[in-house]
Amino acid sequence: MTQPRRDFVKQAAAVGAAVAGLGAPLQAAPTPASAEPVMLGPPLAGPLEQAAQDETYWSKVAAQYAVTDAVINLEAGYFGIMAAPVLAAHHRHVDRVNRESSYFARRAYAPxxxxxxxxxxxxxxxxxxxxxxxxxxxxxxxxxxxxxxxxxxxxxxxxxxxxxxxxxxxxxxxxxxxxxxxxxxxxxxxxxxxxxxxxxxxxxxxxxxxxxxxxxxxxxxxxxxxxxxxxxxxxxxxxxxxxxxxxxxxxxxxxxxxxxxxxxxxxxxxxxxxxxxxxxxxxxxxxxxxxxxxxxxxxxxxxxxxxxxxxxxxxxxxxxxxxxxxxAFQQSIGIPQKAARLRYLRDRWVHAVRDVPGVHILTPEDPALVGAITGFRLHGRGTREANETIARTLHEEFGIFTFQRTGLANGDCVRVTPTLFNSPAQLDKLAAALRTIAARG
Missing domain, CATH: 3.40.640.10 (Type I PLP-dependent aspartate aminotransferase-like (Major domain))
Structure with a gap:
C-alpha cells in the first residue's frame, strides 16, 4: 500500500467514525485502480487563472474519477459522478446500513x-x-x-x-x-x-x-x-x-x-x-x-x-x-479554484470556435454570467431535429458525448458541459469537430 493510500484510509476512517457517531472505524471498499483514493491537499494558491492551468495538479484531480474511455463525456450537467474518495466512503456507508439494518436506522441515523x-x-x-x-x-x-x-x-x-x-x-x-x-x-x-x-x-x-x-x-x-x-x-x-x-x-x-x-x-x-x-x-x-x-x-x-x-x-x-x-472533497479542491478550472475548460473550446462561420455560442464572455456549461447552435438552426443530429454526429463520428436541449424561445441548442475529469485536449477535439461540422453547412 502506498503512503498516499495509507494516509487516505487513515483519514477516511476518522471521518467515517465521526460521521457515523458509533461503532468501529469502517474499512474502505476497493476502488478501481485507475481511481485510487488520495488526499489532494489544500487548494492551489495564487491567481485563479494561473491555478486553472496547472495541468500537473488537475491531472491528479482527474485521476480521482474512474471514467469510461468509450467516449469523451462532455455531458456532466446530468449528474456528477463520485470522486474515488467519495465513492469509497459511499461503499462503506452502504455496507454499514446493509449490515446493521434497523438497528442502525433507529439508533444512529438521526445524528x-x-x-x-x-x-x-x-x-x-x-x-x-x-x-x-x-x-x-x-x-x-x-x-x-x-x-x-x-x-x-x-x-x-x-x-x-x-x-x-x-x-x-x-x-x-x-x-x-x-x-x-x-x-x-x-x-x-x-x-x-x-x-x-x-x-x-x-x-x-x-x-x-x-x-x-x-x-x-x-x-x-x-x-x-x-x-x-x-x-x-x-x-x-x-x-x-x-x-x-x-x-x-x-x-x-x-x-x-x-x-x-x-x-x-x-x-x-x-x-x-x-x-x-x-x-x-x-x-x-x-x-x-x-x-x-x-x-x-x-x-x-x-x-x-x-x-x-x-x-x-x-x-x-x-x-x-x-x-x-x-x-469535504470539493473543499479540498476549493470552489473558487474549481470554478476557474471549469471556466478555463469552457473557454478552451468556445474561444476556438466563436469566430467560426455558422457557430453561434449562446453564453457571453462576462465572467459573472457563465461557468462550465455553454450551449451552441450551428447556422442558426433551432429545430429539435437539427440539434439532435449535431449531438448524434459528435457522438457517432467523433466520439464526443453532448446533449440537445429544448425550451428556448429562439430554438433548441446543444449543451456542452465539461467537468473536472476532462482535459484541455478533449476540448480541443470538440473544437476541431465543430469546425468540421460547421464547414459542411
Whole structure:
C-alpha cells in the first residue's frame, strides 16, 4: 500500500467514525485502480487563472474519477459522478446500513442526518434550521412552489424560457390551483447583465400583480448565469417573492445564500457537489416559513421547523451519509479554484470556435454570467431535429458525448458541459469537430 493510500484510509476512517457517531472505524471498499483514493491537499494558491492551468495538479484531480474511455463525456450537467474518495466512503456507508439494518436506522441515523444538514448549511452560509435535505433540487423546488401561500385569484406567477421545465410545470400547477395567471418572458440573445435586468424590469412593471417569480441561477440549457440578487431585489421592491433554482450553480460557481438574496432556494448535491444520485436540499430563510404550507398535512414535525415543509419518507441512508464526504472533497479542491478550472475548460473550446462561420455560442464572455456549461447552435438552426443530429454526429463520428436541449424561445441548442475529469485536449477535439461540422453547412 502506498503512503498516499495509507494516509487516505487513515483519514477516511476518522471521518467515517465521526460521521457515523458509533461503532468501529469502517474499512474502505476497493476502488478501481485507475481511481485510487488520495488526499489532494489544500487548494492551489495564487491567481485563479494561473491555478486553472496547472495541468500537473488537475491531472491528479482527474485521476480521482474512474471514467469510461468509450467516449469523451462532455455531458456532466446530468449528474456528477463520485470522486474515488467519495465513492469509497459511499461503499462503506452502504455496507454499514446493509449490515446493521434497523438497528442502525433507529439508533444512529438521526445524528448523521443532522451532521449532513450542518455540512450543507455551513457550505452555503445558512443556518442548519434553514436547511432540510431532499432527494434533489426538483423535489425541493416543487415543494417551495406548489406549497407557496402568497398567490391568489387574479395574481400572477412568472418564469422565463430558460427555467427548468419541471419548475415551469410546478408554476403552472400553482397558478391553476389558485386561479392565478402565468406570465412568461424570454431571456434576450445575446445576453448581457444589462439586457437581463431590463427584461425582468419590463416584465415585472408590466404585471404589477406578480406574487411569485422563478429564477434559475445557472440554467441547464445554455449555462447562462443571471444576476439573481439584483433581480430578486427588483421583485421584492414590487411585492413579489422569489424562488431560486440553484441546482446547477451550487458547486459549479461560488455562492452563498446571501449572494443569492432570495428567501427560497432549491439546491442539488448530486450534480456539481458529486454526492450519490438522490441528494439535494431546500432552503427557507429564517422568518419565512409561514409563506410555505406544510407538506401533505404532515404532522411529524411542528410548523416551526422546516422539516414539516418537505416529507420524503424513508431516505437512502447511505446517500445522506455520503454528503459530508462529497463536500469535504470539493473543499479540498476549493470552489473558487474549481470554478476557474471549469471556466478555463469552457473557454478552451468556445474561444476556438466563436469566430467560426455558422457557430453561434449562446453564453457571453462576462465572467459573472457563465461557468462550465455553454450551449451552441450551428447556422442558426433551432429545430429539435437539427440539434439532435449535431449531438448524434459528435457522438457517432467523433466520439464526443453532448446533449440537445429544448425550451428556448429562439430554438433548441446543444449543451456542452465539461467537468473536472476532462482535459484541455478533449476540448480541443470538440473544437476541431465543430469546425468540421460547421464547414459542411
Amino acid at each position: 448523521i442526518v443532522r451532521q449532513a444538514r450542518e455540512a450543507v448549511a455551513q457550505f452555503v452560509g445558512a443556518k442548519p434550521t434553514e436547511i432540510v435535505l431532499s432527494r434533489g433540487a426538483t423535489e425541493a423546488l416543487q415543494a417551495l412552489i406548489t406549497q407557496y401561500r402568497g398567490v391568489g385569484a387574479g395574481d400572477v406567477v412568472m418564469y422565463a424560457d430558460l427555467d427548468y421545465n419541471a419548475m415551469q410545470w410546478a408554476m403552472n400547477a400553482l397558478a391553476a390551483s389558485r386561479g392565478a395567471t402565468v406570465v412568461t418572458l424570454a431571456i434576450p440573445e445575446p445576453a448581457s447583465r444589462e439586457h437581463i435586468l431590463a427584461a425582468y424590469t419590463k416584465a415585472l412593471d408590466a404585471h404589477p400583480r406578480t406574487k411569485l417569480l422563478l429564477l434559475t441561477h445557472c440554467n441547464n440549457k445554455t449555462g447562462l448565469i443571471i444576476p439573481v440578487k439584483e433581480i430578486t431585489a427588483l421583485a421584492k421592491a414590487r411585492g413579489a417573492d422569489v424562488v431560486v433554482d440553484a441546482a446547477h450553480s451550487f458547486g459549479q460557481v461560488p455562492l452563498t445564500m446571501d449572494t443569492l438574496g432570495a428567501d427560497f432556494v432549491g439546491l442539488n448535491l448530486h450534480k456539481w457537489i458529486g454526492a450519490p444520485v438522490g441528494a439535494g436540499a431546500m432552503y427557507i430563510r429564517e422568518g419565512r416559513l409561514d409563506a410555505i404550507d406544510r407538506m401533505h398535512a404532515d404532522e411529524a414535525a411542528p410548523l416551526s421547523r422546516i422539516e414539516s415543509r418537505l416529507h420524503t419518507g424513508t431516505t437512502n441512508f447511505a446517500t445522506v451519509m455520503t454528503i459530508p464526504d462529497a463536500i
